[in-house]
Amino acid sequence: MSDSCQSSESEILYLMEQIRHLREEVERLKREREDLIIALSTTAEHGDCIEAQLQEANQQLKVEVEVRRRTEMTLQTLMEAISKRKADLEIVVQTIMEHGDIMDTQWALKLSEMNKIASMDGLTQIPNRRRFDEHLAHQWKQMTRERSPICLILFDIDLFKQYNDTYGHLAGDDCLKQVAQVLNGCVHRPSDLTARYGGEEFAAILPQTSLEGAMEVAQRVQTEIANLKILHEKSSVSNYLTLSIGIASSIPTPEQSFSKLLDEADQYLYLAKQQGRDRIIFSSKKALRQ
Template identity: 55%
Template structure:
């Protein structure tokens, strides 16, 4: 016995056996029953194919009915349903039976009948026979007498086959039987379509659920971000410092907190309207160069470096504020150049004013500590410091000291009173300053009615000239002193001491020599000057 195939569009081969297993009406009823199978419409492919295979065997009187589907990868062909007495084959690899699967896509169905006429065709060459035997039936081929193989279509491609098999007993398929097989294949395709639709629906539902969750999470994240931004902005605006973020290259402001308005009177929007280099536009002209130098330092800085400077920035009303600015680069371009600058600015105007006032007070206190309160010339402390420094310079130049004493000052106080005595001291101090004209020289109150004059780089001849000038300046005051034994006006006596170099000896030796000269001038009758002698060499220039 041999077999041949027919296409759906070809007339049925004349049958040898015309026996049918079920009437057309019974087959139609069976199809109606299958059409109501719930598993088809809920997409349960396994249950639907099992029900269809069972119905085909029972209603067509088959040996077996098999349903084969492509695996998801379409690299294998696997059985999903089987009902009958024959054994079920293992999955088939597509690549091993390329010809069969190529022909499967080109034919509407494969119908194989048992017929004597076809038996004679068995002697023809293989190229004359259009049968491409299903590979999953190869092992059963010797006993198969008839079969119908119907491709199952879904989404414009073949996804599997429904195969009705008859073993041993000869058979020719009737039109109603072939129609049953075609309809059964369509019902399987319908089940697959429902399954696919349910999978898509499930995937869409899952995706929709995930999108809803993602949307909820995004909304929650946005809400949390907004709350954190409000919290951070509240902290930044409550800060006692100006905080700002600028584009490094252009100087355009990206962000500035509300404290800017408290310090300089500009709102954040007004600052951003300044555009590029807003800081330079607010800065004092004398500070712009400092800002530019700071930018150069930042351009060469490393991550974490902070550049600190003090600038004067102009208030919206026109007055100036001192600000301590600390700046750092916190974001960089891919090429390593600075992108964004973070800065803080602290108002130090009050600190500057307090510091300046304190410095002024310190200067005044220092001046008071160095000035004699009565005569307003240098006091004894300044004299001691000046003479010590002059001596310790170890210059190879002469140094002269003149001690000056008002003649009979006690009698003057007793005669004219202490107020007159104080005025007398002030006038004599002014006369000394008038006579001693060089900038490096020092006139100081030595104590009581005594004054001291230190003359750096002055030899004895020059000292004597200064002593005469002092006497003349005092005489020109014409301060009455009627109890003086040397003149009717106030006079002074002076002692001079000069050293050629301060390399040897000490300041005390110079003072002692000048005091000796003063004592000699008084002994010689007052109203004159005398030179004291030192143990160290004295050069008369």
């Protein structure tokens, strides 16, 4: 009887132990169930957000694909245009190579023509002040090397303002043209140059020319102007157009500048006008009058 009681007590203890394990298992399962419920709830709560993000990413990807497609099309078009332009340029280059000599000649002629235009006075069609300065500087250096004389003649139309006021600017322009033609006709050598010096003033550069030779040129110009008999009623000098003339002569040296020759010719021209106009001054004491 005692053994049966002990056996029953052991069974009861075993069962109670089993029940305790079962309860613990149940509690564990409950906790897992609660965790799953929480996880499912969280997934449900954020599912819409995740889906929206996925849709946005998908849409962005579609946009990028479309942009890439358009870029590729643009690049293709550009490559075709470049290819065509390259072909056109090759044709141009080929043409230039085939006709290079002709084009070089044409450009050289155009450049020469433009330089000529830039060096000419538009009204009188003789060299302008720019060309005068260039030529005088060049000839001064040349005469310095050669130790040869150079002469400069400055011409001024007497009382030209009164002429313009009396006969008008069109007549004044025609008068300037006639004086320029006379100067050109009196100076012949290739190294000589006549130019419009400014306004109603003209100049002649005479390299390798003595003072006597320059005086002959000045007298010839004065005579030709007198022969034109251009009426000038308001002149206090003559009834016809006259010129005042100053001549300077020098044998250049490396220490000198052509500006000294210019200053001297200008001084003599001033003296010619101061002493009554219509005359040639070639030194402070010597004068010739037509």
